[in-house]
Amino acid sequence: MAAGSSTALRYAIVGTGMMGVEHIQALQTLPDTHIVALCDPHAPSLAAARNALGVNRDAARVYTDVETMVAAGQFDVVVLASPNHTHRALAEPLLRSGAHLLIEKPLCTSAQDCKELILLEHQTRQPGRVVWVGLEYRFMAPTMQLLAHARSGVLGNLRMLAIREHRFPFLVKVQDWNRFNVNTGGTLVEKCCHFFDLMRLVLQAEPVSVFASGAQDVNHLDETYGGRTPDILDNAFVVVDFDNGARASLDLCMFAEATKNEQEISLVGDLGKAEALVTQGIVRLGLRADGWFQTNEQSVSNAELPSAIQHQGAHHGSSWREHVAMQQAIRHHTPTEVTLHDGLMSVAMGEAAHRSISAHRPIAMSEVLL
Ligand SMILES: NC(=O)c1ccc[n+]([C@@H]2O[C@H](COP(=O)([O-])OP(=O)(O)OC[C@H]3O[C@@H](n4cnc5c(N)ncnc54)[C@H](O)[C@@H]3O)[C@@H](O)[C@H]2O)c1
Numbered sequence: 447m448a449a450g451s452s453t454a455l456r457y458a459i460v461g462t463g464m465m466g467v468e469h470i471q472a473l474q475t476l477p478d479t480h481i482v483a484l485c486d487p488h489a490p491s492l493a494a495a496r497n498a499l500g501v502n503r504d505a506a507r508v509y510t511d512v513e514t515m516v517a518a519g520q521f522d523v524v525v526l527a528s529p530n531h532t533h534r535a536l537a538e539p540l541l542r543s544g545a546h547l548l549i550e551k552p553l554c555t556s557a558q559d560c561k562e563l564i565l566l567e568h569q570t571r572q573p574g575r576v577v578w579v580g581l582e583y584r585f586m587a588p589t590m591q592l593l594a595h596a597r598s599g600v601l602g603n604l605r606m607l608a609i610r611e612h613r614f615p616f617l618v619k620v621q622d623w624n625r626f627n628v629n630t631g632g633t634l635v636e637k638c639c640h641f642f643d644l645m646r647l648v649l650q651a652e653p654v655s656v657f658a659s660g661a662q663d664v665n666h667l668d669e670t671y672g673g674r675t676p677d678i679l680d681n682a683f684v685v686v687d688f689d690n691g692a693r694a695s696l697d698l699c700m701f702a703e704a705t706k707n708e709q710e711i712s713l714v715g716d717l718g719k720a721e722a723l724v725t726q727g728i729v730r731l732g733l734r735a736d737g738w739f740q741t742n743e744q745s746v747s748n749a750e751l752p753s754a755i756q757h758q759g760a761h762h763g764s765s766w767r768e769h770v771a772m773q774q775a776i777r778h779h780t781p782t783e784v785t786l787h788d789g790l791m792s793v794a795m796g797e798a799a800h801r802s803i804s805a806h807r808p809i810a811m812s813e814v815l816l
Pocket residue numbers: 460461462463464465466485486487488491510511512527528529530532536550551552580581582619620621636761
């Protein structure tokens with residue numbers, strides 16, 4: 447295995463549950479891309495991954511632990527898609543292996559673990575080795591269009607970003623790992639790292655403080671696992687102040703599946719407003735100079751997605767775009783678009799929000815990043 451720029455890339459998938467299979471489906475459509483190893487201790491997950499590989503299933507060696515897979519080698523890129531609380535430990539042998547690495551979000555369940563991984567990456571760094579964090583909401587077509595408006599300057603000085611996610615409850619996962627904060631890092635880390643990442647990306651600024659209110663009011667209260675009731679928050683408001691004076695908010699509700707759009711993002715500058723309605727694939731742009739209630743509405747296109755990905759609908763093709771961009775970075779040394787630092791900051795903002803809920807006060811980012 448090598449952190450070089452070979453043409454054909456051999457992939458290993460570690461954690462072949464729901465997200466591992468989504469990665470397999472995306473990778474299968476890319477040229478010069480071969481899935482050569484699957485690693486998961488859960489036999490049904492391995493069977494599902496082999497099924498997703500179809501006629502290529504016998505080209506992938508199967509492992510039940512990462513150490514054995516690393517010892518066998520023969521891969522160039524690893525996708526780490528195991529549960530959140532396993533990322534820190536599993537990433538260590540993978541970083542030492544020298545392979546390129548995509549780590550699913552959240553990078554780790556705490557800012558401290560993220561910082562330790564960043565240190566380890568420095569210690570094991572090899573020229574040309576790409577380490578990428580799977581914050582793929584950056585690669586959804588409506589978010590990309592919103593970002594294009596933000597970057598074009600048409601909105602002027604960006605002042606307010608409001609992100610609303612109103613959606614269905616957490617899905618059932620293998621061995622129910624996502625029912626407990628100790629495994630996920632808490633909902634505002636697990637789920638909302640995506641949105642904290644978008645806030646930094648859109649506003650091109652760093653968070654200074656976080657204030658939040660939230661609770662577990664509705665979901666999973668009638669479930670028990672080994673005698674324990676899930677403790678994961680299902681609704682919250684979060685307000686973030688940024689170092690350039692901009693502010694952002696997150697409105698999360700996970701018992702709101704009766705909605706038109708899972709995500710609604712609104713960005714306002716001193717010259718105008720842009721909105722992204724993610725499920726509908728609509729982006730609106732309104733400029734103050736054009737008068738009240740004048741907006742230009744545009745349907746975003748997923749035309750570049752291979753038809754197999756368009757029909758799956760999983761994360762609106764963002765996993766596929768993420769892999770295309772990561773392969774560019776590996777093969778052509780373009781910048782890593784989603785860095786370990788981005789992973790750290792998105793986790794730290796979620797951790798700050800959870801601390802704010804417990805402490806009933808704003809939390810300075812310096813308290814979490816110490
Ligand atoms: N980018 C996104 O939008 C997105 C969406 C969903 C999930 N995720 C992330 O992907 C990861 C996996 O989530 P999922 O929904 O696929 O969960 P899942 O429960 O469906 O799958 C996780 C798999 O990891 C396996 N696993 C557990 N311990 C392992 C180990 N030590 N080595 C190898 N495999 C191991 C499990 O057996 C299971 O098959 C999580 O970090 C989650 O937060 C990201």
